[in-house]
Amino acid sequence: MTKKTICFTGGGSAGHVTPNIAIINELDHQEWNIKYIGSKKGIEKELITKINIPYHEISSGKLRRYVDFENVKDIFRVLRGCLEARKILKKMRPNLVFSKGGFVSVPVIVAARSLGIPIFIHESDMTPGLANKISQRFATKIFTSFEETEKFFPKNQTRAIGSPIRKEILNGSPEQGRRFLGFHHKLPVLTIMGGSLGAKKINEAVRESIHDLTSKYQIVHLCGKGNVDQSLIGLPGYKQFEYIHEELPDILAVTDTVLTRGGSNAIFEFLALKIPMLIIPLSKAQSRGDQILNAKSFEEKGYSLTLEEESLTKESLKQTLEKLEKNRAQFKETMAKSVQGQAIKLILEEIAKIK
Template identity: 75%
Template structure:
């Protein structure tokens, strides 16, 4: 029996791509898999690492504010629809799966015009603009949060949680400590500011580094071009632009984590039972989705929150002390989480299309 074909789409940030990669790895050889993304976006870089056929299309940016570029982007999106339709007619997929981001909209519009079934997944509590547009064309919609369901048609929406990559569970604490050169006498604090880093978080960490290093061994993922060699000699402090292959081992060794409020990351830390201090992107940098994600997790007792506008060296240290004191309670709350296996749910839904 010949394999069916699935096209994945989504891009603009790593958060719109890594869940797709998790699903791709899980369905493996059962499907012919291809990807449609922007010509030069981060999705192209990430998908190239897993050797999946990639089709680049024209894409604009879906802005929520008035900008002269909006006029040009109308034409870019129309060109993207034509590009996507041409690619889909050639690929002839049985299903399109989207994780959102502005590049997904032309793909979904083109898929609908060709009567191809469409699944979309929304990670955040409030849907992004791309998924707001795409929902009318979707066959099925999946969300990470219960609160999100109200934004979509109830008859085709299911709350399943966030699809978590399997490899994140395969880390070795021993390997992580060995890679970092850390001993087991002090807890390990991991600081993750997102794929691009976080200038304000980096400044707070380095400002408080002397105090932090007296209590923790610190892994600082500070983002591209954000390493500072003047701190390289601080004992028990390791900084990296980004970690890929060794991340599961580092997280296996991690006792506490400082993170942004991206849905994919915080659901991974929940699954790994790592107490977290969430410092969400502020409204001046985002639509506020990370703030709502952080509020939901804090409400469940999985984390504590420090708003970016309140972030200073002093508040950072204070909140970290609070996290340490509450860590046992937070882990107990995490143990009681009813979060299901969203990745397996999505794989079952996808495979159900071919049965």
């Protein structure tokens, strides 16, 4: 049987790459040649080369929503990226390009359209990122994580399916997680995730409350690079890590409650795992506000509670966690009724139709 070729693209943050990896891991490698086009210095290069997928570099600019002289330079970088992507795709001759967004994806999609290659895109957040706003006019099919997002795209091309979730996240071992952490069974486990770089205000609020929190929970604190508090090393019931990779599924398997940012990929994973969430989204001062909308949607559906970063204090953290614990059974019951978790299956079905 002649193999077909699929080319993935997307980058700029882990959130634009890990869903692609989740799909790549489920594709039949006997049926598909799998390639990746990304930027020269983005996080996607590190993540994709680690799983031994052929990686092709192109020039890419940053899609800014504000006036900056760098925008002029980036016009030329994007144009160069389009030419480089077209040359790569012409040689690669893929049957399909699949994009998760991010600024590097735009030149790839423009080039693919010029060559008549089918294009699938997936939008994780409630409102489209700038890359996918541009890319939608070239796409063959568009997938979204949220039903609310469908209205931003052409109706006949768009389908809400949830977020592609890494299978390994769902297969952790609570016994191995407890052993790795050195935790017992007497107190529940609270896992705190502030994003890949950590979250200064979340770290501060947690550590100000640490003695109160450790009287009620055993805590796993993923605090970001360079953010380990040396004075708290060895505190019973409190484990700090800059970041976690291989052990994360086991840690989540033993987690009873999670405190998280509002990134779409992460909260859909916690939903699939049925872990009640306290979401502290990035503020509008730090982002375009997509995490606030993500958190609002999940709270309205009964999956989580939201605490705005501007309102985050030692006392508000304590009160919101108490409210979450008081209604734990209701949150878990509502999450159990969710039909999320089928995104990869549905995407693979659509990919299989490509000739």
